[in-house]
Amino acid sequence: MTSADDRQRLLDLILDVSFEKRDVTLASGKKSNFYLDLRQTLMRPLGVELAGKLVLEKLQSGTPVDAVGGMAVGAVPLVSAVLGAAARGNETQGLLGFFVRKDKKKHGLGRQIEGGFAEGQSVALVEDTTTTGGSTLEALDIVEAAGGKVARVLCLVDRGEGAAEAFAERGVTLEAVFGRGDLPV
Numbered sequence: 001m002t003s004a005d006d007r008q009r010l011l012d013l014i015l016d017v018s019f020e021k022r023d024v025t026l027a028s029g030k031k032s033n034f035y036l037d038l039r040q041t042l043m044r045p046l047g048v049e050l051a052g053k054l055v056l057e058k059l060q061s062g063t064p065v066d067a068v069g070g071m072a073v074g075a076v077p078l079v080s081a082v083l084g085a086a087a088r089g090n091e092t093q094g095l096l097g098f099f100v101r102k103d104k105k106k107h108g109l110g111r112q113i114e115g116g117f118a119e120g121q122s123v124a125l126v127e128d129t130t131t132t133g134g135s136t137l138e139a140l141d142i143v144e145a146a147g148g149k150v151a152r153v154l155c156l157v158d159r160g161e162g163a164a165e166a167f168a169e170r171g172v173t174l175e176a177v178f179g180r181g182d183l184p185v
Contacts, residue, residue, distance in 0.1 A: 003057060010050040011182055014041050014157070019183065028132040030161060034185050038128035038156055042077035052081030054177050055154055056089070059124055062175070063151050066121040069098035069113075071139040078126045078156065098123075100139040112142055119147030127155045130174065133163030140170060157183075 017040040024035045041047035055078065059065065068082050069075065079097045086095050096116025104112040117123070123143060127136045133153075140150045153172050158164060160180035167174045 003054065006050050006053060007177065010041075010047070010054060010156075011178060013044070013047055013050070014038065014178070015184070017041055017044070017047075021184070026131050028134055028161075030131060032131075032159070032161075034183065036129050036157055036159070039077065041156075042081060042128060048077070048081045048084065051078060051156055051177075052083075052085035055082050055126060055156070056085040058154055058175055058177070059095075059152070064122070065124045065151050066094070066118075067096040067098055067116050067123045068126055069100060069115065069117060069123060069139070069143070070126045071135045072099040072101055072114075074128055074135060075099060075126050075139075078128055082126065096121075100142050102138070113146055117143070117146070117148060120149075122149045122151045124152040124154055125150055127153075129157045129159060130155045130163035130176070131159045131161045133166040133174070136163075137166060137170070140172070 018036055018038050020035045022035055024032050026032055042051060068079055070079060076099050083097045098113055098115030098117035101112050125136050125139055136153060143150055150172060153167050154175045157178045158176035164174040
C-alpha cells in the first residue's frame with residue numbers, strides 16, 4: 001500500500017471518529033465551527049499504525065533528529081505511534097522518545113522532561129492538532145532551556161490558524177500531514 005493510500009485511510013478515520021462540525025471554543029480561546037479530537041483516532045489500532053507510519057516517513061525525509069517528543073498529554077500517543085512505527089521498520093537503534101510536563105514533578109527527580117532526552121540532542125516536536133501552536137511552543141521553550149535543539153515540528157492536522165507562522169518566527173517550519181484544506185469546513 002502506498003503512502004497516499006495510507007494518508008487517505010488516516011484522513012477517513014479522522015473524519016469518521018475525530019471530526020465534528022459544531023461551534024466550539026478552543027484551548028487558544030478562539031472560536032471555531034469544527035472540533036477535532038484526535039485522541040479518538042490515536043486510541044485505535046489503525047489510527048496508531050497509520051499516524052506513526054506517516055509521521056515517521058516525514059521524519060526520515062528531512063533533517064535527522066535524535067529524539068521525538070512533545071507536550072504531555074497531547075503528544076504522548078503520537079510519540080508512541082512514531083516509535084512503534086520505527087520498531088516495525090527494524091529501526092530500533094537511534095530514535096528516542098520523550099515528553100514534556102507543563103511543570104516539574106514535585107517528587108522523584110523533579111524532572112520536567114521525561115524519557116529519552118539529553119542535553120545537546122536534535123529533536124522533533126510532534127502534536128496531534130495545532131491551532132496557534134501554543135502548547136508546542138511551550139514545549140520548544142522547555143526543551144531549548146534544557147539544552148536541546150528543536151530542529152523540526154510536525155503535526156497530524158494543522159488547523160491553519162497561526163501555528164505555522166508562530167513556528168516560522170522561531171526559525172522552525174511546521175510540517176503537517178493534513179491541513180485545513182483536507183477538512184470539510
